[in-house]
Amino acid sequence: MNLDRMRRYAETETVDVVVIGTGAGGAPLLARLAAAGLTVVALEAGANRDPATEFVPDEAMSADLYWMNERVSGGKTPEAFGANNSGVGVGGSTLHWGAFVPRADARDLRLKTETGKGEDWPLSFSDLLPYYEEVERFIGVSGPANYPWDADRRYPLPPVKRNAPAQAMIAGCEALGVKASDGPVAVVSEPYAVGGIPARVPCRNCGYCHQGCRNGAKTSMDVTYLPLGLGHGAEIRPNSFVHGFERDRQGRITAVLYRQGEVEKRQRCAAVFLCAGAVETPRLLLVNDLANSSGQVGRNYTAHVATQVWGTFDKPMRMNKGYPSAIITEDMVRPKDADFAGGYLVQSLGVVLQTWSDQVARGRGLWGRDLVRYLDRYNWTAGIGINGESLPSEENRLTLSDEKDATGLPKPLIRYSEGENEARLKRHAVAFMRQVWEAAGASDIWVLERTAHTIGTCRMGTDPDRAVVDPFGRSFDTPNLWICDNSVFPSSLAANPALTIMALSLRAADRFLDRAAPTAVGQA
Amino acid sequence: MQDILNRPADASSNALRALLTSPRIPERLRAELLRRAAPDDPAYEPRALSDAQLDALRALASRILPQDGDEPIDLAARLDAMMAEATGNGWRYEALPSDPDAYRYGLDTLDDLAKALGASRFAGLSGGEQDELLRRVQAGEARGGEGRPRRLDAAQLALWFEEVRSDAVRLFVAHPAIMARLGYSGPLDGHEGGPAFAGFDAVGIGERESFEPLLPGEGAP
Numbered sequence: 122m123n124l125d126r127m128r129r130y131a132e133t134e135t136v137d138v139v140v141i142g143t144g145a146g147g148a149p150l151l152a153r154l155a156a157a158g159l160t161v162v163a164l165e166a167g168a169n170r171d172p173a174t175e176f177v178p179d180e181a182m183s184a185d186l187y188w189m190n191e192r193v194s195g196g197k198t199p200e201a202f203g204a205n206n207s208g209v210g211v212g213g214s215t216l217h218w219g220a221f222v223p224r225a226d227a228r229d230l231r232l233k234t235e236t237g238k239g240e241d242w243p244l245s246f247s248d249l250l251p252y253y254e255e256v257e258r259f260i261g262v263s264g265p266a267n268y269p270w271d272a273d274r275r276y277p278l279p280p281v282k283r284n285a286p287a288q289a290m291i292a293g294c295e296a297l298g299v300k301a302s303d304g305p306v307a308v309v310s311e312p313y314a315v316g317g318i319p320a321r322v323p324c325r326n327c328g329y330c331h332q333g334c335r336n337g338a339k340t341s342m343d344v345t346y347l348p349l350g351l352g353h354g355a356e357i358r359p360n361s362f363v364h365g366f367e368r369d370r371q372g373r374i375t376a377v378l379y380r381q382g383e384v385e386k387r388q389r390c391a392a393v394f395l396c397a398g399a400v401e402t403p404r405l406l407l408v409n410d411l412a413n414s415s416g417q418v419g420r421n422y423t424a425h426v427a428t429q430v431w432g433t434f435d436k437p438m439r440m441n442k443g444y445p446s447a448i449i450t451e452d453m454v455r456p457k458d459a460d461f462a463g464g465y466l467v468q469s470l471g472v473v474l475q476t477w478s479d480q481v482a483r484g485r486g487l488w489g490r491d492l493v494r495y496l497d498r499y500n501w502t503a504g505i506g507i508n509g510e511s512l513p514s515e516e517n518r519l520t521l522s523d524e525k526d527a528t529g530l531p532k533p534l535i536r537y538s539e540g541e542n543e544a545r546l547k548r549h550a551v552a553f554m555r556q557v558w559e560a561a562g563a564s565d566i567w568v569l570e571r572t573a574h575t576i577g578t579c580r581m582g583t584d585p586d587r588a589v590v591d592p593f594g595r596s597f598d599t600p601n602l603w604i605c606d607n608s609v610f611p612s613s614l615a616a617n618p619a620l621t622i623m624a625l626s627l628r629a630a631d632r633f634l635d636r637a638a639p640t641a642v643g644q645a
Numbered sequence: 646m647q648d649i650l651n652r653p654a655d656a657s658s659n660a661l662r663a664l665l666t667s668p669r670i671p672e673r674l675r676a677e678l679l680r681r682a683a684p685d686d687p688a689y690e691p692r693a694l695s696d697a698q699l700d701a702l703r704a705l706a707s708r709i710l711p712q713d714g715d716e717p718i719d720l721a722a723r724l725d726a727m728m729a730e731a732t733g734n735g736w737r738y739e740a741l742p743s744d745p746d747a748y749r750y751g752l753d754t755l756d757d758l759a760k761a762l763g764a765s766r767f768a769g770l771s772g773g774e775q776d777e778l779l780r781r782v783q784a785g786e787a788r789g790g791e792g793r794p795r796r797l798d799a800a801q802l803a804l805w806f807e808e809v810r811s812d813a814v815r816l817f818v819a820h821p822a823i824m825a826r827l828g829y830s831g832p833l834d835g836h837e838g839g840p841a842f843a844g845f846d847a848v849g850i851g852e853r854e855s856f857e858p859l860l861p862g863e864g865a866p
C-alpha cells in the first residue's frame with residue numbers, strides 16, 4: 122500500500138498507542154483510535170507490498186507472504202504453520218487469508234453452558250452483532266440476499282460467482298435435502314466504495330486468494346482499515362520486529378523495543394495493543410515475562426478441525442478458477458445425531474495446483490505411478506471441507522523451545538493433540554461430506570486430515586486467575602497493555618476467526634476510548 | 646529460453662511453448678517459469694548433501710515421481726539446492742531435526758537399510774526392492790536407525806518420507822512442462838494486476854476460456 126504521504130512520529134514522542142501487528146486484530150482498532158484523534162504508530166514485522174506488481178499466481182513465489190521463521194510443531198496432531206495459517210507483511214495474515222467470513226454462532230459462544238464442555242465466552246452474541254454489521258459493511262462482504270440460517274441478516278453485496286466445486290456442492294446438497302447457500306465472502310463482487318478509503322474493483326475469479334489478491338477485490342487490511350487509519354493520521358512502520366518492552370515501577374509499559382534490519386529502535390508510548398496472532402503474541406509475552414500472573418499465557422492452544430474430502434468428476438472442473446470456497450452449509454452447526462459437543466461449517470473447495478499436489482502427496486500418501494496418474498486428474502477433481510469446533514485443553518500449549526530463530530528469540534514450541542470430541546466430530550463430518558460428494562457424482566473419494574488457524578494462548582475471561590485479558594482484551598496484570606487477535610479466543614467456535622477478530626478489534630477500541638457500543642440493525 | 650522455444654513441434658513442446666509465451670502471464674512469473682524450465686546440469690555438484698546422499702536422493706525421487714520422458718527433471722538436484730538455501734516452510738515437526746539434517750540422516754538411514762538387505766546402498770536396490778522398502782518406511786516399520794546418532798528411527802523416517810514427497814511434488818508440478826502436460830491454466834489468469842486485472846469468467850463445471858488448454862475429451866471450440 123502507499124505509505125508516501127503518511128504522517129510520521131518521532132521515536133522520542135510519547136504516542137498514545139503503539140499497535141504491534143497490522144492484521145485483522147491490529148488494523149481495525151488502529152483506524153478507530155486514529156479517527157478519535159489519538160496518535161497511533163503500528164509496528165509490522167513484515168514488508169510493505171505492492172499487490173498489483175508483486176503478487177503472482179504461483180505458490181512457490183508467494184513464500185514471503187508467510188511467517189517463515191521456524192516454529193516447532195509437536196503433539197499427537199502437530200499443526201502445519203507457514204502457508205497454512207501464518208502471515209507477515211503490512212496487512213498480516215489477511216494478505217493470504219481465504220476471506221470466508223461466517224459470523225460466530227450464538228450457541229458456540231455458550232458451549233460450556235449448553236454442553237458442559239469447552240468454554241463460554243465472556244460476552245454475548247448481541248455484544249458482537251453491531252460490530253459484525255459494521256465490519257461487513259466496511260470491508261464489503263458478498264453474500265446471499267437471504268441467509269438461510271439467519272432471516273435478519275443482510276449482506277452489502279451479491280454473491281461471488283460460483284465455480285465448479287461450488288456447483289458440485291450445491292448439486293450434492295440439493296440431492297440430499299441439505300440447505301446450502303452462497304457463502305459470506307469478504308471479496309467485493311461489484312465495484313465498492315465506502316467513505317475514507319479508495320474505491321475497490323470487483324473480483325475477477327482468478328482463484329489465487331491465498332497468494333495475495335492482485336486487484337484488491339479481496340478484503341485485506343492494506344485495502345481497508347489501514348488506509349482508513351492513515352487518513353486519520355496513523356503511522357505504519359514496516360520491517361519492524363518487536364522483541365521487548367520498557368516498563369516503569371508500576372509495571373506499565375513506557376516504550377516498545379523493536380528492530381528494523383540491524384538497527385535497534387525504541388518507541389515511547391502510553392499504551393500498547395499487541396495484535397501479533399496466537400503464536401507471536403504469546404511468544405513475545407513469555408520472552409518478556411509479561412501479563413502472565415495467571416500462568417495462562419501459551420495454554421489452550423487450539424486449531425480448527427479442517428478435514429477435507431476430495432473426489433473426481435466426469436466433467437472438467439478446472440478448480441483453480443473462481444473464488445475457492447463459494448458455498449456454505451451451516452446445517453451441521455448442531456447436527457441432530459451428533460455424539461460430540463459443538464459442530465462444524467462446510468464449504469466447497471477449489472485448490473490451486475502446487476497446494477493440491479502437496480496435499481495429495483502428504484495426505485493421501487501417494488507416490489510412484491499412483492501419484493503421477495492422480496496428478497494427471499487434477500482438472501477433474503474438486504473438494505469439500507469443514508471448519509469444526511475443537512475444544513480447548515490446558516495440555517495443548519505453546520512454550521519457548523531451547524532453539525533460537527533468526528530473530529534471536531527462542532523458537533516457539535507448539536504441542537497440539539486433538540481429543541475424543543474432535544475425533545467424533547471428524548467421523549461425523551467425513552460421513553456427511555462423503556454423502557454430499559457421492560450425491561454430486563464424485564468417484565475415487567478420499568479424506569485429507571488437516572487442521573487450520575491458530576487460536577487461544579491468551580484467553581479472555583472475567584477471572585484473573587483463569588484468563589490473561591478481560592472481556593475487552595485488556596491485560597489484568599499490565600493495565601496499559603491490550604491484546605487483540607485470535608489468541609484471546611476462549612474457544613475455537615466453528616466459524617473462521619477473522620471476522621470475529623475484526624469485530625473484537627473495534628469493540629476493544631471503543632472500550633479504550635470509553636465509548637458506548639453501537640446499536641445493531643438486525644436482531645440478535 | 647531459446648532452447649525451450651525452438652524445440653521440435655511435438656504436442657508436449659507445443660503445450661509448453663504456449664504456456665511460456667502466453668500474453669496472459671505476469672512477467673515476474675514468466676521469468677521464474679523460464680528459470681524452472683531450464684535443463685538441469687548433468688554435472689550438478691551437491692551443496693547441502695554428500696555425493697552419496699545425492700545418489701540416494703536421485704533414486705528416491707525417481708520412485709516418488711517416476712518420469713518417462715527423455716528430459717527428466719533432476720528433482721534431487723533441485724531438492725539439494727532447496728536445502729542449501731535453507732528456504733524452509735516456516736515450521737518443522739518436533740520429532741525431526743532441521744530440514745537439511747533430516748534429509749542427510751534420512752538418506753543415510755535408507756542406505757543402511759539397503760545394506761541390511763544385502764545391497765551396497767539404496768540406489769543399488771532394484772526398483773521393486775526400493776518400493777518395498779519405501780512401503781515399510783511409509784508404514785513406520787523401517788527400523789534400523791533406532792538410537793543411533795545422525796540416523797532416523799522408524800517413526801521419524803515415516804515423517805521424513807512425507808516431507809520428501811511434499812517437497813518433491815511441489816517442485817515437480819511447479820515445472821512448466823508438468824503444468825503444460827496437465828493442461829493447467831492457473832498462470833494464465835492475467836498479465837496485469839490492479840484495475841486491469843483480467844482473471845477468468847468461465848469458471849463453472851465444464852466451462853473453458855478460449856485461452857485455456859483443451860483437455861482430453863474436450864472438442865475444439
